[in-house]
Amino acid sequence: MKKFYTLSDLRDWREDDPPIRLGVFGYPVSHSRSPQMQNAALRASGIAMQYARFEIASSELEEAFSLVREHCFVGVNLTAPHKLSAMKFLDEVDADAAAIGAVNTVTRRGEHLVGSNTDSYGIGEAIPAEFGRALAEFDVLILGGGGAARAIAHRCVAENCRHVRIWNRTESAALALAAQVGGNVEACGDLSAAVQDAELIVNATPVGLRPGDLPFISRDRLRADQLVYDTIYEPARTKLLEEAAAAGARTANGLSMLLFQGARAFELWFDRSAPVAVMRSALEE
Ligand code: NAP
Numbered sequence: 001m002k003k004f005y006t007l008s009d010l011r012d013w014r015e016d017d018p019p020i021r022l023g024v025f026g027y028p029v030s031h032s033r034s035p036q037m038q039n040a041a042l043r044a045s046g047i048a049m050q051y052a053r054f055e056i057a058s059s060e061l062e063e064a065f066s067l068v069r070e071h072c073f074v075g076v077n078l079t080a081p082h083k084l085s086a087m088k089f090l091d092e093v094d095a096d097a098a099a100i101g102a103v104n105t106v107t108r109r110g111e112h113l114v115g116s117n118t119d120s121y122g123i124g125e126a127i128p129a130e131f132g133r134a135l136a137e138f139d140v141l142i143l144g145g146g147g148a149a150r151a152i153a154h155r156c157v158a159e160n161c162r163h164v165r166i167w168n169r170t171e172s173a174a175l176a177l178a179a180q181v182g183g184n185v186e187a188c189g190d191l192s193a194a195v196q197d198a199e200l201i202v203n204a205t206p207v208g209l210r211p212g213d214l215p216f217i218s219r220d221r222l223r224a225d226q227l228v229y230d231t232i233y234e235p236a237r238t239k240l241l242e243e244a245a246a247a248g249a250r251t252a253n254g255l256s257m258l259l260f261q262g263a264r265a266f267e268l269w270f271d272r273s274a275p276v277a278v279m280r281s282a283l284e285e
Pocket of ligand 1: 026083119142145147148149169170203204206207209232233254255258259261285
């Protein structure tokens with residue numbers, strides 16, 4: 001299997017053994033750890049298929065969907081920048097994904113491509129797995145107003161979290177998201193005050209991916225009774241997590257969210273439970 005495939009590979013599709021019937025579309029995509037996790041799950045479940053990366057630009061997305069339909073794919077995952085723009089090319093979007101306004105998992109059902117959002121499920125499972133307490137028990141501060149923040153905010157409302165604040169670089173996006181999600185979600189402009197009031201802080205921005213990225217919050221603003229979750233998993237310890245750990249706060253990175261969103265996608269594709277322990281070990285390798 002190649003490190004990643006392109007639209008021209010899909011146009012001139014050659015079957016592998018076992019055949020590739022699943023994948024992730026992104027641009028760029030070579031960083032994605034989904035293949036190692038999903039291929040381990042496929043092997044452990046005795047399913048003779050492979051999962052591959054596809055580097056697909058936004059302008060290629062419509063054709064790529066029609067080709068995976070033609071090649072009888074079971075489904076695909078979507079990563080940046082496709083989670084919002086893909087919706088218009090799908091036949092259906094399920095109720096959760098429609099409410100969130102973003103799709104990260106596509107399932108082929110007959111001739112239809114159906115969009116779902118499993119990032120929301122992913123964070124809902126990741127928080128208790130990491131910290132031993134459900135999302136519902138927290139006053140949450142979400143940093144960001146994009147696709148990941150939307151999925152997290154919706155999950156917080158679905159779980160009836162005590163209070164949810166959203167802070168975003170562009171405040172209008174946080175205001176729009178808070179208004180759209182409803183419930184006890186509010187946008188905040190003052191990050192320092194919001195950090196003080198939060199028990200659980202979740203970074204849902206890409207800030208921290210690059211070595212020079214400065215964290216939004218420094219150690220002197222954080223406390224030992226707070227929990228900090230970064231949806232980034234590469235690097236495993238972002239500067240935000242370093243600052244939080246220095247303040248004595250408990251921390252976790254986004255590998256658990258990746259795991260649980262992937263497990264839920266597997267369940268949608270195959271209508272059977274996912275081998276979560278196998279997927280976790282594959283991710284940690
Ligand atoms: P997105 O839709 O592009 O949204 C990015 C958000 O980050 C926007 O709110 C943007 O603010 C903010 N942002 C970007 N650059 C910034 C900067 N330099 N300073 C301050 N804010 C900045 O992206 P996304 O899909 O939500 O993904 C966000 C992150 O979540 C990514 O790092 C991704 O890896 C991670 N993620 C992880 C998982 C997982 O399974 N672990 C799943 C999904 C996403 P503006 O509105 O001001 O532009």
